[in-house]
């Protein structure tokens with residue numbers, strides 16, 4: 625079983641405005657709302673890929689109720705701790721040539737919220753082999769909270785995939801997660817300078833590994849990814865027509881988690897991860913993959929050892 629952790633869930637709201645520009649009034653041509661926040665995107669993709677998955681985290685208010693109702697409609701099992709803090713809304717404006725995101729930070733949680741959630745999480749960990757932890761931490765939360773969670777789960781001998789950014793990534797890796805999946809922007813934050821080639825990618829990854837990350841999957845959008853484990857592996861993906869890449873990172877985390885849970889060989893896990901990201905990029909919806917397409921993409925993805 626896979627448990628996904630979303631500490632800062634959201635109602636993801638996507639507006640379709642073909643010629644969107646800042647500073648003008650627009651009326652959305654179409655609006656789609658869905659349960660979101662990185663961890664719930666991972667959950668949706670795992671469910672679509674047929675994984676045995678349970679979502680947990682902290683949820684609250686009317687927005688939290690909306691998310692719980694919609695997860696039920698999607699036949700997704702959830703065991704969220706319900707707090708009195710209202711769950712946030714995240715907005716993405718999809719235009720013809722751009723994607724603009726506005727992410728609320730999420731209301732503050734109390735210590736008793738956190739203790740009650742941890743109890744729930746540890747019950748689920750007993751039944752799980754892989755645990756994903758994704759996304760930002762709500763406002764005011766200690767950036768080291770993921771470190772604490774990763775350590776709790778590691779003590780039970782289970783594998784953690786941690787996908788977060790900024791300070792919570794730099795602190796979270798100290799807990800020694802099995803995998804982290806930074807993208808280019810996240811690596812630039814880690815290094816504190818712009819990344820203009822593979823040497824700089826390697827330098828940022830070494831920093832994360834020295835801090836505690838066991839393996840690092842650097843996702844590079846349409847360029848695929850580079851995996852830093854015992855060896856460095858370059859994963860090359862074919863060019864495809866895309867519609868909405870929001871949530872592709874989350875989908876690639878879901879693919880990795882599914883492959884790991886299924887006991888696949890590393891090369892196959894990496895292909896599955898990339899193929900899920902690609903399939904999501906072909907959908908208008910965030911966290912939406914088509915298993916048949918995923919299978920087909922996997923046949924066109926290559927993994928080779930890279931010397932850098």
Ligand SMILES: Nc1ncnc2c1ncn2[C@@H]1O[C@H](COP(=O)(O)OP(=O)(O)O)[C@@H](O)[C@H]1O
Pocket residue numbers: 806807843844845846847848849861864866869870871872873874876897898899900901902905
């Ligand atoms: N433009 C694209 N074309 C094809 N695949 C993509 C594209 N963007 C993302 N993907 C797939 O999704 C994965 C994760 O995307 P990426 O943009 O790197 O993550 P994030 O959403 O975290 O920034 C990529 O490694 C790739 O497999």
Ligand SMILES: O=P(O)(O)OC[C@H]1O[C@](O)(COP(=O)(O)O)[C@@H](O)[C@@H]1O
Pocket residue numbers: 632634636660661662663665714715727758759760869870871872873874875910
């Ligand atoms: O949990 P965070 O880090 O605040 O991010 C939340 C947002 O990120 C997304 O998951 C998209 O993330 P990616 O495009 O990086 O995969 C949105 O769906 C969501 O609203």
